[in-house]
Amino acid sequence: MKPKRSIMQIAGSAAALMIAGTSFANAGAFGLREQSAYGQGSSFAGVAAGGSLSSSYWNPATLNTVMGFEVEQVATFIVPISDVSVTGFGDQGDIGRDGFVPSGYNAYRLNDRAVIGVAINGPFGLRTKYPSGSPLRAGVAGTSEVFSINVNPMISYQVTDWLNVGVGAQIQYLDVRLTSVGAAGVALEGDDIGLGVTAGIVVTPMEGTEIGLGYRSFVEHDLEGSITGVPGGITVPGVKTPDLVSLGIRHRINDAWTGMATVEWANWSRIGTFPINSGAFGTVGTLPFDYNDGWFASVGAEYAWNDQVTLRGGVGWEWSPIDDGNRSFRLPDDDRLWLSVGGSYEANDRLSFDLGYSFLTTFGSDILTAGGGGPVTNGPFSGSADATVHIVSMAFKYKFDHLPFLGGS
Numbered sequence: 001m002k003p004k005r006s007i008m009q010i011a012g013s014a015a016a017l018m019i020a021g022t023s024f025a026n027a028g029a030f031g032l033r034e035q036s037a038y039g040q041g042s043s044f045a046g047v048a049a050g051g052s053l054s055s056s057y058w059n060p061a062t063l064n065t066v067m068g069f070e071v072e073q074v075a076t077f078i079v080p081i082s083d084v085s086v087t088g089f090g091d092q093g094d095i096g097r098d099g100f101v102p103s104g105y106n107a108y109r110l111n112d113r114a115v116i117g118v119a120i121n122g123p124f125g126l127r128t129k130y131p132s133g134s135p136l137r138a139g140v141a142g143t144s145e146v147f148s149i150n151v152n153p154m155i156s157y158q159v160t161d162w163l164n165v166g167v168g169a170q171i172q173y174l175d176v177r178l179t180s181v182g183a184a185g186v187a188l189e190g191d192d193i194g195l196g197v198t199a200g201i202v203v204t205p206m207e208g209t210e211i212g213l214g215y216r217s218f219v220e221h222d223l224e225g226s227i228t229g230v231p232g233g234i235t236v237p238g239v240k241t242p243d244l245v246s247l248g249i250r251h252r253i254n255d256a257w258t259g260m261a262t263v264e265w266a267n268w269s270r271i272g273t274f275p276i277n278s279g280a281f282g283t284v285g286t287l288p289f290d291y292n293d294g295w296f297a298s299v300g301a302e303y304a305w306n307d308q309v310t311l312r313g314g315v316g317w318e319w320s321p322i323d324d325g326n327r328s329f330r331l332p333d334d335d336r337l338w339l340s341v342g343g344s345y346e347a348n349d350r351l352s353f354d355l356g357y358s359f360l361t362t363f364g365s366d367i368l369t370a371g372g373g374g375p376v377t378n379g380p381f382s383g384s385a386d387a388t389v390h391i392v393s394m395a396f397k398y399k400f401d402h403l404p405f406l407g408g409s
Contacts, residue, residue: 029268029291029321029333030146031242034076034101035121037395040356041342042314045300046260048248049212050202052354053105053397056117056154058246059200059214060166063115063156066107069400074354076101076393082128084332084367086383092134095141096387097127108403113158124148124174124241128330140379141329145177150219152198162204170196172219172241190225190236208252216244218270232279236287239274242294243267258302260314266294268321288376291321298338310344327367328377332385334365342393354395361388 034040036054039047048058053072055062080096107117129143130136154168175191200214223236246264253259268291276285300314316338322331342356367383368374374382 029242029271029294029331030124031266032101032123032125033296034078034391034393035074035103035123037074037076037342037354037356037393038344040076040358040391040393041340041354042260042300042302042312042356043262043298043316043338043340043358044264044296045262045298045314045316046248046250047262048200048214048246048264049210049250049260050248051250051260052395053107053117054103054119054395055212056105056107056156056166057103057119057121057152058216058244058248059202059212060117060152060154060168060198061156061164061200061202061214062212063107063117063154063166064158064164064202066109066115066117067399069108069403070106070397071400072105072395072397074103074105074393074395076103076391079390080387081389082332082385082387084130084329084383084385086135086329086381089135092136092383093131095128095130096389097129099125099127101125107154115156117154117156119150119152119154121150121152122148123150123172130329136329136381140377140381143179144330147175149173154198164202166198166200166202168198170194170198170217170219172196172221174219174221174223174241176223176225187228188225188234190223190234192221192223194219194221196241210250212246212248214244214246214248218243218267227276227278227284230278230280230284234279234284235277236274237277239287240270242270256304260300260302262296262298262316264296266296266321269293290326290375292323292326294321295319300340308346311341312343313341315339324366324368325373326375327365328375329367329381329383330377332365332367332387334362334385334387336360336362336387336389350399352397354393354397356391356393358391358393359388360391362386 035057038052050062078099082096084092103121105119109115127145151171156166158164178188196217196219198216202212218240221239248262251259271289271291274287275283278284296318298316302312318336320333322333340358344354346352365385369382370376
């Protein structure tokens with residue numbers, strides 16, 4: 001029985017590592033909303049109703065505006081400032097790590113009604129790390145690394161003058177590496193490729209008004225990898241990313257002004273508790289996420305300064321899937337305020353650029369002990385967290401009449 005008890009202790013520590021995924025991602029829990037420089041500038045208000053090629057991340061039906069062959073390449077830089085304090089031990093410093101999130105979009109019009117496209121994104125990720133002297137490093141919180149790539153082929157079809165529909169597939173790779181420093185010296189690694197779908201509609205009830213409804217399905221992953229000290233490897237079956245439903249509206253008020261709004265629901269509550277299975281020892285632990293659903297709402301506006309420059313801004317509020325009952329030192333997430341500004345510059349009929357900046361802040365979060373109402377992974381530790389995030393996003397966009405390798409420009 002002694003070897004199995006040791007394995008159970010290791011798996012328990014690994015569960016504490018895995019529960020965080022990543023910290024201070026920006027779509028609640030460990031999701032990344034930063035997939036569009038255009039949307040970034042308005043806190044993603046109205047993004048599911050269109051406005052840019054990158055809107056297809058939320059709604060594939062928005063591809064209907066592509067006329068020839070278009071590309072959009074996005075680069076986003078995330079700078080979190082995440083201060084955590086542990087009761088009795090003081091400030092642990094900034095546990096957040098800066099992140100770079102690239103994404104790319106390509107679309108081609110097949111005929112008068114159909115447009116095909118493909119997007120490559122990183123919908124989940126980022127990294128956190130506690131300092132070497134932190135008391136949390138011994139099995140409660142250490143380093144967490146999550147990396148994802150999602151390839152999303154899509155097609156949009158114009159059914160009528162006022163209705164466009166779109167569908168797509170998701171091919172998602174997820175890689176997790178989690179470590180802890182302590183007597184067990186735990187390290188957990190696992191990865192998997194999973195499949196999902198996307199779908200959406202865009203309705204134009206009147207000229208100048210677009211309403212979009214988009215859906216990104218969950219992707220189920222059976223993580224396969226290893227835990228230090230467990231022979232034969234481990235699997236974590238049935239780990240699901242959340243479904244995402246986005247409702248967006250864009251309304252052109254006049255030639256200069258456009259109003260926008262978004263409501264979004266993320267099905268984080270499907271992420272409950274998952275077993276850690278070992279081929280040699282059977283089930284050796286669990287991953288107790290137990291999240292709530294997440295919500296996001298934003299409003300924004302665009303102003304056409306002139307024929308080349310468009311300015312935009314927006315404000316949003318995110319209801320996190322994390323609360324006092326499931327807030328861990330690994331993921332001290334909370335509700336947050338979004339404030340964003342941005343703009344677009346059209347150099348000519350083909351070439352344009354987007355720039356967006358967002359400031360995010362929480363308002364102080366308590367982290368409870370396992371016995372005081374917090375998650376079991378916190379053990380006897382309690383504390384607090386404060387977080388702010390700076391995000392800068394840039395995009396390069398170009399329009400061709402035809403596919404370049406088939407001739408034309």
